[in-house]
Amino acid sequence: MIEVKNLAKKYGDHVAVENLSFTVEKGQIYGFLGPNGAGKTTTLNILSGCLAASSGEVLINGYDIYSDAQNAKRLIGYLPEQPPLYHDMTPYEYLCFVGKLKGIPKKELKEKVSEVMEIVKITDVKDRLNKNLSKGYKQRVGLAQAILGKPEIIILDEPTVGLDPLQIVEIRDLIKSLAPEHTVIFSSHILSEVSAICNYIMIISKGKLVAEDTAENLESRFTAATVISLCVKGGGDTVRGVLDGLEGIESYNVTEGGTEGTVDVQINCKDGADIGETLSTAMLENKCLILKLESRKASLEDVFMELVAGDSGTDDAHDFEELSDSEAEQPAVGFEVDADSLLDGSAKSVWDEHMPDGVADEAEADSDEYEEDFERGEDEQQ
Amino acid sequence: MNNIYQKELKGYFKNVTGFVFIAFMLAVIGIYAAVINFTYAYPNFEFVLTGVSFIFLIVVPLLTMRVLAEERHQKTDQLLYSLPLKLSSIVLGKFFAMLTVYAIPVLLSAVYPLVLSIYDPSGYISFSSSYGTMFAFFLLGAALISIGMFMSSLTESQIIAAVMSFGAMLMSFLTSALANIIPSTVNASFFGFIVLILLAALLVYFLTKNSNMAWISFLILDIPLVLIRFLKSDLLYGALPSMLKAISLFDKLDSFAAGIFDMTAVVYYLSVMALFIFFTVQSMEKRRWS
Structure with a gap:
C-alpha cells in the first residue's frame, strides 16, 4: 500500500527525519507515536506530498509521490495538524470545493458531501x-475533508488535539470504524490513544523509527520480565531462604521494611515465569505473611520510554521526560491499585489503559472521567 | 484550474475586496474622464488611461496581497498541496480570477469613448487608438498583477505582501523618471550596475541562504562588467538609463496613447506575465523543499 524507503528530511543543518523505512498494509490502522519534535508531522507531510523529502522514496500503491503525484494523491486524504479551512466558507461550501478538486463527479457530489x-x-x-x-467542529470539518471521496489511505495528524473528552472518544470511534475499508495512519503523542485504536504502532524518536510492531508484540518483545514487589512480615534471612528455594526467579533484593519486623522484597522474574502462586504458598509454609504484593509487567509505556528515552540521550531527554512523567503517573496493575480504583469507580478506565487493544469498547461512559483527568494532565504539561 | 478559479472569484465578492477594487478604479477613471474629456473637452480617452495608470500602485497590492499569503497563513496551502492538483493550475486559477476582477472596471470604462462620440459629430475620436490603449492598459495591469502575485507567494503576511508589491509597483512606476535623472556617463552606469548586481547577490543570498552562491553570482556578473569598463568602456555610455527605459512597464503605455500599436510592448507585457507566473509556481514549489 505505502512503501517508504530511506526517507530523510533536513532543514538546513537540523535533521528532522533520518533514514526512515517502513511499509503500510491495507486495511490496518497505524499509529505514529513519538514525543514532541520527533518528526511525526514532517513524516506525515512527506507522505501526503505536502513536503518534499531531502532524499528517499515514498510509493503510494506503486505511484511515486513526487514523479507521479497526481495518481498518488488521488489515493490519499490528509488532515494536517491544523485543519486547513477557508474561513470565509461554510462547511458545506468547503466540502463541495474540496470534493470538486478531488475529482468527484458533479452528480454524486451533493450526496457524498x-x-x-x-x-x-x-x-x-x-x-x-x-x-x-x-475548535472541535473545525477539526471535524477537517476530518470530513480528509475522508471525503473515500480515499484508500487516510492520514491524520494528531486528530484529537484540542477536543473535549466526549469528542475524543467519538473521533477515536470514527477512526476505528474507517479501518476495514481504509488504511489509516495517524499520529499522536498520547500513548493511550495510539494503543487504544491502532493495530500497528510505529514509535519514532528524533527522526528515527525505533520500533514498529503490534501493541502486544511490542510489549512482549521489550518486556524484560515481570517485577514483583512484596512487603513480608518475617525475618530477612527466612525470606532469603524461601526465595533461594524457588524456581523462576532471576534475581531478588531484600531490604528492611518501613515497620518493625517487615521486609520489602523486589523480585525480578525470569521470562515467562509465573511464580505468584508458588511464592505465596512457600511464604506461608515458612510463616512469612505477605502484607502487600504488587506485580508489575512492563507496559507499553515502559517500552515507549525505554525506546525513546534511551535514544534521545542528552539534549532532548528533558523534553521527553516531561511527557513521560504524566504518562508514568498512571498506576501499575496490582492489589493496591485495584482497591483504590474500586473506591472511586474508575477501575474500568485503569483497565482500559492497560489493555492495548481497546478491549473495553463499551466502557466509554466510564472512561470519560479518566479522559478528563488525562486532558488536565496534558494541559499542565504544556 | 476551473474550480480554483471559481472559488477565488467568489472569494473576491464575498468580502469587500472585489467591490472596493472595482469602485476605486471606476471612481478614479471617472474623475480623470470628467476633467480631461468633459471639462477640457479632449476627445482622447487614451489620455485618461495614461493619466490614471498610477492607480495600479494602490489597487494591485489590494488585489494581490491575500492571494497566496493568506493560503499560507491559514495553512490551507497544505490542503492544496495534498490534493491531486498541479501547482501551475492553482496559480493560473488564482491569476485568472484576479484578471477577471480587474477586467470588470476596464470593460465598464469602455463605454466612455462611446459616450464621448455622442458629442462628437465631426469625428475627432479615434476609437482604434482609444481601445488600443485600453487593451495595453489591461495588459499592463495584468503584468503588474502577476508581479503582485509573486510577491504574495513569498510571505505569509498579507501586510508584507502588500508592502512588497507596492514597492515593486513604485519601482517600475519610477524607472523612467529615474532613467532621466541618472547621468549617462560611463562611471555612473558602471557604479549603477554594481549596485544592481549587489542587490541581485543579496537576493540570491536571501533565497538560498548560501553565502557561496551569493558570492559566485556576484563575481559572475561583476567580472564581465569590470572587463567591459576597462576594455570597452564605450559600451557603458548611457547604458543604465537606456536599460531602465527599456524595462519600464508604465512607459510603454505612452506610445499606444500616441496612436502607435506597439507590438513589442504587447510581447513585453505578455512575457513579464508569463515570467512572474512561472516564478510564482517555482516559489510555491520551493516552499515544499524548504
Whole structure:
C-alpha cells in the first residue's frame, strides 16, 4: 500500500527525519507515536506530498509521490495538524470545493458531501462560516475533508488535539470504524490513544523509527520480565531462604521494611515465569505473611520510554521526560491499585489503559472521567 | 484550474475586496474622464488611461496581497498541496480570477469613448487608438498583477505582501523618471550596475541562504562588467538609463496613447506575465523543499 524507503528530511543543518523505512498494509490502522519534535508531522507531510523529502522514496500503491503525484494523491486524504479551512466558507461550501478538486463527479457530489457530514456529525453547522465554528467542529470539518471521496489511505495528524473528552472518544470511534475499508495512519503523542485504536504502532524518536510492531508484540518483545514487589512480615534471612528455594526467579533484593519486623522484597522474574502462586504458598509454609504484593509487567509505556528515552540521550531527554512523567503517573496493575480504583469507580478506565487493544469498547461512559483527568494532565504539561 | 478559479472569484465578492477594487478604479477613471474629456473637452480617452495608470500602485497590492499569503497563513496551502492538483493550475486559477476582477472596471470604462462620440459629430475620436490603449492598459495591469502575485507567494503576511508589491509597483512606476535623472556617463552606469548586481547577490543570498552562491553570482556578473569598463568602456555610455527605459512597464503605455500599436510592448507585457507566473509556481514549489 505505502512503501517508504530511506526517507530523510533536513532543514538546513537540523535533521528532522533520518533514514526512515517502513511499509503500510491495507486495511490496518497505524499509529505514529513519538514525543514532541520527533518528526511525526514532517513524516506525515512527506507522505501526503505536502513536503518534499531531502532524499528517499515514498510509493503510494506503486505511484511515486513526487514523479507521479497526481495518481498518488488521488489515493490519499490528509488532515494536517491544523485543519486547513477557508474561513470565509461554510462547511458545506468547503466540502463541495474540496470534493470538486478531488475529482468527484458533479452528480454524486451533493450526496457524498452530505454523507460525510453525517459521519462526522456536522450537518447542524453546515451553513455557518468556518471561522465561527468551535475548535472541535473545525477539526471535524477537517476530518470530513480528509475522508471525503473515500480515499484508500487516510492520514491524520494528531486528530484529537484540542477536543473535549466526549469528542475524543467519538473521533477515536470514527477512526476505528474507517479501518476495514481504509488504511489509516495517524499520529499522536498520547500513548493511550495510539494503543487504544491502532493495530500497528510505529514509535519514532528524533527522526528515527525505533520500533514498529503490534501493541502486544511490542510489549512482549521489550518486556524484560515481570517485577514483583512484596512487603513480608518475617525475618530477612527466612525470606532469603524461601526465595533461594524457588524456581523462576532471576534475581531478588531484600531490604528492611518501613515497620518493625517487615521486609520489602523486589523480585525480578525470569521470562515467562509465573511464580505468584508458588511464592505465596512457600511464604506461608515458612510463616512469612505477605502484607502487600504488587506485580508489575512492563507496559507499553515502559517500552515507549525505554525506546525513546534511551535514544534521545542528552539534549532532548528533558523534553521527553516531561511527557513521560504524566504518562508514568498512571498506576501499575496490582492489589493496591485495584482497591483504590474500586473506591472511586474508575477501575474500568485503569483497565482500559492497560489493555492495548481497546478491549473495553463499551466502557466509554466510564472512561470519560479518566479522559478528563488525562486532558488536565496534558494541559499542565504544556 | 476551473474550480480554483471559481472559488477565488467568489472569494473576491464575498468580502469587500472585489467591490472596493472595482469602485476605486471606476471612481478614479471617472474623475480623470470628467476633467480631461468633459471639462477640457479632449476627445482622447487614451489620455485618461495614461493619466490614471498610477492607480495600479494602490489597487494591485489590494488585489494581490491575500492571494497566496493568506493560503499560507491559514495553512490551507497544505490542503492544496495534498490534493491531486498541479501547482501551475492553482496559480493560473488564482491569476485568472484576479484578471477577471480587474477586467470588470476596464470593460465598464469602455463605454466612455462611446459616450464621448455622442458629442462628437465631426469625428475627432479615434476609437482604434482609444481601445488600443485600453487593451495595453489591461495588459499592463495584468503584468503588474502577476508581479503582485509573486510577491504574495513569498510571505505569509498579507501586510508584507502588500508592502512588497507596492514597492515593486513604485519601482517600475519610477524607472523612467529615474532613467532621466541618472547621468549617462560611463562611471555612473558602471557604479549603477554594481549596485544592481549587489542587490541581485543579496537576493540570491536571501533565497538560498548560501553565502557561496551569493558570492559566485556576484563575481559572475561583476567580472564581465569590470572587463567591459576597462576594455570597452564605450559600451557603458548611457547604458543604465537606456536599460531602465527599456524595462519600464508604465512607459510603454505612452506610445499606444500616441496612436502607435506597439507590438513589442504587447510581447513585453505578455512575457513579464508569463515570467512572474512561472516564478510564482517555482516559489510555491520551493516552499515544499524548504
